[in-house]
Amino acid sequence: MSPSPVLAMRGIDKAFLGVPVLRSVDLDIEPGEVHALVGENGAGKSTLMKILAGVHTADAGTIELHGRAVSFTHPLQAQHAGIATVFQEFNLLPELSVAENLHLGREPRRRGLIDRRAMAERTAELLADLGVDDLAPAAKAGTLSVPRRQIVEIARAMSQGADLICMDEPTAALADAEVELLYRLVERLRDKGVSVLYVSHRLREIFDLCDRITVLKDGERVATVDTPDITPDELVTAMVGRRIEAVFPEPLPGTETGEVRLRVEGGGNAHVDGIDLEVRAGEIVGLAGLQGSGRTEVAEAVFGITPFTRGTVAVDGAPKRITGPRKAIAAGLALVTEDRKAQGLALNQSVKANARMVLDANARVHSRERLARIDGVLSGLDLVSQGGDQEVQYLSGGNQQKVVVAKWLAAEPGVIVLDEPTRGIDVGAKHKLYSAIRSLAAEGLAVLLITSELIEVIGLADRIVVLHDGRIAGELPAGATEQQVMAYATGRSPA
Amino acid sequence: MSPRRLDTTALIYLALAGVVAVGGAAVAMDGGNLFSTANLVDMFTRTSLTGFLAIGMTLVILCRSLDLSVGYTAALSSLVAATTMDGDPGRIVLGVAAALLVSGLIGAAGGAVVAFLGVNPFIATLGVGLIIKGYLDTRYKGPAGDVPALFQQFGYTRVAFLPISTIVMLALAAAGIWFLRSTRTGHHMYAVGGDIDIARMSGVRTKRVLMAAHVLCGMAAGTAGLLLAARFGTGSAESYTNLYELDAIAAVVLGGTLLLGGRGGIAGTVAGVLILAVLDTVFNVMQINPFAKDVLRGAIIIAAVAIYARRQLGRTARRPRFDAATTGAGTGRP
Numbered sequence: 001m002s003p004s005p006v007l008a009m010r011g012i013d014k015a016f017l018g019v020p021v022l023r024s025v026d027l028d029i030e031p032g033e034v035h036a037l038v039g040e041n042g043a044g045k046s047t048l049m050k051i052l053a054g055v056h057t058a059d060a061g062t063i064e065l066h067g068r069a070v071s072f073t074h075p076l077q078a079q080h081a082g083i084a085t086v087f088q089e090f091n092l093l094p095e096l097s098v099a100e101n102l103h104l105g106r107e108p109r110r111r112g113l114i115d116r117r118a119m120a121e122r123t124a125e126l127l128a129d130l131g132v133d134d135l136a137p138a139a140k141a142g143t144l145s146v147p148r149r150q151i152v153e154i155a156r157a158m159s160q161g162a163d164l165i166c167m168d169e170p171t172a173a174l175a176d177a178e179v180e181l182l183y184r185l186v187e188r189l190r191d192k193g194v195s196v197l198y199v200s201h202r203l204r205e206i207f208d209l210c211d212r213i214t215v216l217k218d219g220e221r222v223a224t225v226d227t228p229d230i231t232p233d234e235l236v237t238a239m240v241g242r243r244i245e246a247v248f249p250e251p252l253p254g255t256e257t258g259e260v261r262l263r264v265e266g267g268g269n270a271h272v273d274g275i276d277l278e279v280r281a282g283e284i285v286g287l288a289g290l291q292g293s294g295r296t297e298v299a300e301a302v303f304g305i306t307p308f309t310r311g312t313v314a315v316d317g318a319p320k321r322i323t324g325p326r327k328a329i330a331a332g333l334a335l336v337t338e339d340r341k342a343q344g345l346a347l348n349q350s351v352k353a354n355a356r357m358v359l360d361a362n363a364r365v366h367s368r369e370r371l372a373r374i375d376g377v378l379s380g381l382d383l384v385s386q387g388g389d390q391e392v393q394y395l396s397g398g399n400q401q402k403v404v405v406a407k408w409l410a411a412e413p414g415v416i417v418l419d420e421p422t423r424g425i426d427v428g429a430k431h432k433l434y435s436a437i438r439s440l441a442a443e444g445l446a447v448l449l450i451t452s453e454l455i456e457v458i459g460l461a462d463r464i465v466v467l468h469d470g471r472i473a474g475e476l477p478a479g480a481t482e483q484q485v486m487a488y489a490t491g492r493s494p495a
Numbered sequence: 496m497s498p499r500r501l502d503t504t505a506l507i508y509l510a511l512a513g514v515v516a517v518g519g520a521a522v523a524m525d526g527g528n529l530f531s532t533a534n535l536v537d538m539f540t541r542t543s544l545t546g547f548l549a550i551g552m553t554l555v556i557l558c559r560s561l562d563l564s565v566g567y568t569a570a571l572s573s574l575v576a577a578t579t580m581d582g583d584p585g586r587i588v589l590g591v592a593a594a595l596l597v598s599g600l601i602g603a604a605g606g607a608v609v610a611f612l613g614v615n616p617f618i619a620t621l622g623v624g625l626i627i628k629g630y631l632d633t634r635y636k637g638p639a640g641d642v643p644a645l646f647q648q649f650g651y652t653r654v655a656f657l658p659i660s661t662i663v664m665l666a667l668a669a670a671g672i673w674f675l676r677s678t679r680t681g682h683h684m685y686a687v688g689g690d691i692d693i694a695r696m697s698g699v700r701t702k703r704v705l706m707a708a709h710v711l712c713g714m715a716a717g718t719a720g721l722l723l724a725a726r727f728g729t730g731s732a733e734s735y736t737n738l739y740e741l742d743a744i745a746a747v748v749l750g751g752t753l754l755l756g757g758r759g760g761i762a763g764t765v766a767g768v769l770i771l772a773v774l775d776t777v778f779n780v781m782q783i784n785p786f787a788k789d790v791l792r793g794a795i796i797i798a799a800v801a802i803y804a805r806r807q808l809g810r811t812a813r814r815p816r817f818d819a820a821t822t823g824a825g826t827g828r829p
């Protein structure tokens with residue numbers, strides 16, 4: 001290891017609300033090195049990157065840039081220190097031109113006025129320097145394709161004099177041909193002596209591009225290796241490894257797998273394709289996949305938010321054209337959305353008002369009967385609250401989630417889709433939700449469980465469908481290992 | 496969206512030409528002439544007052560803010576100007592300066608509440624407007640002050656069919672276009688309105704930019720107040736009852752500036768002002784019932800904004816991973 005790395009992070013700790021996300025992580029990056037940061041969902045990659053970008057501040061540990069200790073409390077400080085970050089959500093203003101975006105906040109001036117000619121010239125130079133010759137400086141950023149926006153972001157990082165560029169899943173939204181362009185760009189950066197921290201789930205890219213690999217698992221650094229010294233299989237094993245066994249409840253007695261309640265054949269739209277899916281009564285089917293693999297998009301297609309434009313959907317054997325949420329509800333579907341606070345609950349309304357929302361809007365049931373049903377559902381879920389009139393914003397995450405589930409159960413669905421039901425919920429409450437999911441199955445519901453936590457799919461699902469790049473990469477029976485799921489999820493066949 | 500698609504400003508001027516053509520034809524069928532000197536004078540006279548207000552309003556709306564106090568600011572400015580001048584031609588400059596100073600301060604007050612206290616601009620500037628209204632209602636029971644004849648020229652003189660006030664308004668518009676394009680503060684208004692967080696992360700001093708927009712908007716309203724004073728020969732507190740601010744917002748939105756900020760400009764706003772003026776003159780010449788006139792105006796504004804909204808939709812859609820042409824065959828299973 002050379003004596004003067006560009007970046008040296010030592011003993012970085014970070015916790016959110018008391019939950020440790022990073023534990024004593026070290027990271028060294030050499031000049032001109034492309035360094036991969038890999039790990040499962042939730043391993044702490046994004047947090048580490050956000051600490052580098054000045055979005056979060058580490059609780060403990062030191063960061064040295066070129067041997068000098070730094071600490072960032074604001075993203076601008078990181079930028080000025082020479083660390084640029086290209087996030088997945090773009091930080092370009094769509095209505096401004098490429099040149100204007102590149103120079104935002106640092107416009108060249110002549111006699112106090114913006115010098116647009118100089119701006120265009122500098123932009124052309126920067127782009128030429130990156131080997132990009134077909135991007136007009138005057139084009140509006142909003143009209144560019146995703147890889148071109150990335151080029152602009154990278155060019156902006158270069159123009160700020162960055163010598164470390166962090167890229168968060170840069171290829172997540174790219175088609176294969178576009179990935180080639182990014183490869184060229186990264187290699188160009190390396191040739192110019194700029195270091196790149198490359199966060200990706202795609203093993204192929206990591207082995208194609210990166211010089212070294214740091215593996216994070218459960219917030220800790222497992223290993224840093226030279227790429228030639230490790231095989232893809234070894235890398236996957238390192239990423240999942242052995243971990244503390246979480247305790248998952250067994251299926252309840254009397255749970256029987258019955259008729260197919262939801263069947264999707266050849267489902268596809270702009271975001272997913274070739275989706276074949278079957279969920280039977282009493283069955284929990286896990287839908288696994290890495291971030292951006294299309295899990296939520298499948299849920300949204302089934303529920304008619306962004307409907308399938310190809311293929312067929314049948315509920316309880318009857319073909320259905322589900323073109324919107326109302327149709328989905330009428331067909332007996334329920335969707336517990338990923339973002340509980342934004343899409344699941346009216347936060348400043350009461351438990352009761354939230355719980356009756358779906359029923360009120362969709363079912364022709366007498367109001368007295370409705371109230372009785374909601375009371376029944378709420379008490380069945382062991383909701384801890386100060387009563388039905390309490391505003392849901394004051395409930396804990398776990399209890400909020402129960403209100404969302406209650407609102408759907410009140411409509412007596414046959415199929416329930418749970419998108420990240422345990423996100424942001426503490427461990428004890430998670431366990432209660434697992435039991436609740438088991439009892440949904442025992443009552444004969446078909447459950448489609450979407451989760452980014454591998455251990456949850458493995459612990460709960462009777463079958464696991466793995467998505468990769470918007471398509472089904474493979475299907476695994478209960479008892480599959482994390483390695484098998486991960487292999488499909490990263491676009492390889494299981495060993 | 497295809498790069499060949501018509502730029503919004505061009506579209507608005509095309510719409511303006513259409514409105515002129517249709518209006519001209521309608522008036523002609525009615526046996527009149529929309530382009531007679533009298534009608535042209537009427538038309539352009541209508542543009543100056545709304546124009547001043549709309550130019551300032553464009554700046555705040557570009558920043559994703561709003562100013563509902565401009566009508567009241569204009570009324571107050573007319574009083575400040577008229578009472579300061581007090582019939583003495585020697586005090587014209589002083590009166591103009593006082594009016595612009597007061598209106599700029601009002602803009603600064605509203606801007607500070609928006610930028611530093613984080614109050615929603617709708618509420619903040621409505622509040623500022625109500626405070627001015629209360630002051631005007633208690634302090635001034637009727638017209639006050641006296642505008643010297645020399646300054647009244649600003650309200651009445653014209654070159655051929657172009658009133659001086661319209662020429663001044665167009666000059667201010669040109670200055671505004673230059674300001675947005677060539678100064679950092681102006682340029683940064685697009686960034687602040689586009690995404691204030693991205694702007695801040697890029698090192699733009701967002702609060703300062705917001706303040707500048709509000710101060711300039713207040714001063715533009717002050718200029719409108721000067722025009723009111725010149726036209727009436729006196730300061731007029733009641734002029735706020737005309738709800739000029741709503742006309743100004745309508746003109747800005749008609750002109751293609753997004754109410755959500757970050758997109759648009761003063762060139763479009765001028766076209767919006769002209770479209771409203773042409774419509775009003777046409778309705779006037781054809782003696783259309785004033786209620787029907789409001790209905791037509793409302794319908795036209797809604798239609799225009801609906802068209803912009805549709806154009807905007809295509810830009811913001813999530814990027815497709817699969818397009819219908821290339822997929823559907825494989826099941827994706829290995």
